[in-house]
Amino acid sequence: MDIAASSSGGNLIMKLQNILILALILITLLLPGSCSHFRNAINTPMEQQSIAFNCIERGYAMPQEKFFNTGKLKINYLDTGSNSVEPLIMLHGGAWRWEEYLSLIPSLSQRWHVYAIDLRGNGKSDWVPEQYRLQDFTDDIVAFIKQLDAPAVLVGHSLGCVIALMAATRYPEKVKALILEDPVLTLENYKRVIESSRDMYGIWLNLKRSAKSEQELSLALADSFFKDYPGVTSSWMLFFAGCLWQLDPTYFNAMLYDFNSFIKGYDYKTILAQIKCPILFIRGDVKLGAVLSDDEISWLKQNCNNVQYAHIKGVGHLLHLEDQGQTPVLTEMVRFLERIPK
Numbered sequence: 001m002d003i004a005a006s007s008s009g010g011n012l013i014m015k016l017q018n019i020l021i022l023a024l025i026l027i028t029l030l031l032p033g034s035c036s037h038f039r040n041a042i043n044t045p046m047e048q049q050s051i052a053f054n055c056i057e058r059g060y061a062m063p064q065e066k067f068f069n070t071g072k073l074k075i076n077y078l079d080t081g082s083n084s085v086e087p088l089i090m091l092h093g094g095a096w097r098w099e100e101y102l103s104l105i106p107s108l109s110q111r112w113h114v115y116a117i118d119l120r121g122n123g124k125s126d127w128v129p130e131q132y133r134l135q136d137f138t139d140d141i142v143a144f145i146k147q148l149d150a151p152a153v154l155v156g157h158s159l160g161c162v163i164a165l166m167a168a169t170r171y172p173e174k175v176k177a178l179i180l181e182d183p184v185l186t187l188e189n190y191k192r193v194i195e196s197s198r199d200m201y202g203i204w205l206n207l208k209r210s211a212k213s214e215q216e217l218s219l220a221l222a223d224s225f226f227k228d229y230p231g232v233t234s235s236w237m238l239f240f241a242g243c244l245w246q247l248d249p250t251y252f253n254a255m256l257y258d259f260n261s262f263i264k265g266y267d268y269k270t271i272l273a274q275i276k277c278p279i280l281f282i283r284g285d286v287k288l289g290a291v292l293s294d295d296e297i298s299w300l301k302q303n304c305n306n307v308q309y310a311h312i313k314g315v316g317h318l319l320h321l322e323d324q325g326q327t328p329v330l331t332e333m334v335r336f337l338e339r340i341p342k
Contacts, residue, residue, distance in 0.1 A: 063105075065124070070143040076124035077144075078116040081109035086176065086342070087152040088112035091141065091160030095204070095251065096243045097123030100157065103326050104333070111337065112153065117144065119160070121248035129250045135265045138166040151176040153337065158182060158291075158317065162266060169271045177340050178279040179333055181319050185268040185296040193291050194255055200225075201252050204244055214245040236321070272304055280336040282310045282319060282329060289316030308336060 063080035078098050081088075088108060092100045098116035105114055118125040120140055121132055128136070141163055145152060151174050156164035161183030168175040184190045203225055211217035218241035226232045254262040272279075281300065284290040300307050310332040315325035 068144055068147075070140050073120060073126035073128055073140070075120065075126070075140055075144065076118040078105070078114070080105060080116075081113035083113060085111060085113050086150050087148050088114050088337075089141070089144070089152050089154050090114065090116040091154065091156040091163050092117075092119065092122070093158030093160055094255075095122065095247055096240075097246065099123075099239065100321060101155075104320060104330055107330055107334070108337075115144070115152075117141070119163070121251045122243070123246055127248040127250075129248060130253060132248070132251050133254050133262045133264060134162060134166060137163045138170060138265070141167045142170050145171055145174045148174065153177045153179065153340065155179040155333070156181065156183070157319065165268070165271050165275070166266060168277065169274050172275065172277070175275075175277055177277050177337070178275070179282070179336065180279065181282045181329070182284060182290050182292050182317050183281070184291050185299075186293075187263060187266075189291065189293055189296065190263065191259065194259070198256060201256065205249060205252070208244050208247070208249065211245070214241055217241045217245050269303075272300075272307075276306060278336070278340060279304070279307045280310065280332065281307060282312060282332055284312050284315040284317060284319050284325065288314070289318075291317055310336075 063078060065076060066079050067074045067076055069075075076098075090098065090101045090105075092098055097118050101116050105116060108114055119137055121127050137159075141154075145167060153176050154164040154168060156162070156179070158181070161180035164178055164180060165183070168178055184193055204221075207217060207220045207224060211220055218238055221241055221244070222237050226237055281292065281297070283292040283297070286294070297309060300309065312319060312325050312328045312332070315322040319325045320329040
């Protein structure tokens with residue numbers, strides 16, 4: 001028998017077991033309402049305690065949702081991974097919540113201490129009516145970064161990318177690298193995306209105002225909105241209904257009605273000129289809804305020597321949230337992160 005191969009195979013099995021354990025903990029402990037069939041499989045205190053000890057023996061902190069007080073509001077976040085490794089902060093897209101990263105967290109937390117954050121007005125974080133400008137979001141994330149003991153990798157999707165870029169400029173010594181999933185860079189492109197989405201946001205908010213429960217909202221979304229999107233799954237509808245139900249109704253106001261105030265402080269050329277750490281940009285297919293334009297990618301390649309670019313075929317703006325995007329996005333992230341010096 002090849003001892004090296006046997007050892008390598010054993011390490012792979014152990015790694016897969018670790019990922020499975022963390023995934024089960026995330027599902028059973030953090031999403032009990034929507035995943036009762038998983039919860040029922042591990043339904044006794046003894047079984048849950050066994051999983052907890054298994055997790056601790058392997059060097060991981062138990063995944064927990066916690067609150068961080070910025071001094072102005074409380075931000076909800078998931079905390080998972082070993083306390084002895086470096087931090088990785090995940091910033092979700094607009095109108096979503098930290099659970100958009102649920103499929104990626106078990107793998108990433110094998111090497112990094114993951115903090116997946118609910119942005120203000122989203123998920124379980126505090127509502128701050130009419131205070132949803134890019135600077136407001138960035139203030140919260142900078143406050144979170146400041147209290148960490150080591151520089152962090154920032155992972156962003158959509159709106160989360162812009163916040164990550166601004167935070168990296170504000171506090172560069174505490175940002176180790178950036179992973180950005182399909183951001184908008186130019187103000188012209190940002191305006192175009194917002195204008196093309198204006199009616200959609202209006203539909204979402206009207207359905208939210210009319211619904212008396214999260215379940216009623218999910219049914220209304222399925223009947224009035226998602227029926228025109230045949231590729232959308234039931235699990236995605238339920239996830240988005242939960243995000244929308246928890247969303248502050250004033251969340252879109254600055255973006256839709258006071259764009260100059262919303263965008264204040266964001267200039268992608270100035271920001272990218274100041275950022276020296278490695279950056280990975282990930283984009284899907286434009287024909288399927290990706291928003292990072294070819295012109296923006298060309299500008300990045302010509303002007304930024306610290307930038308890498310990955311194209312994920314067959315998916316649009318949602319990237320890792322689509323079934324066929326999850327594995328290739330995770331592969332690109334891990335490949336990039338493996339090259340980041342410890």
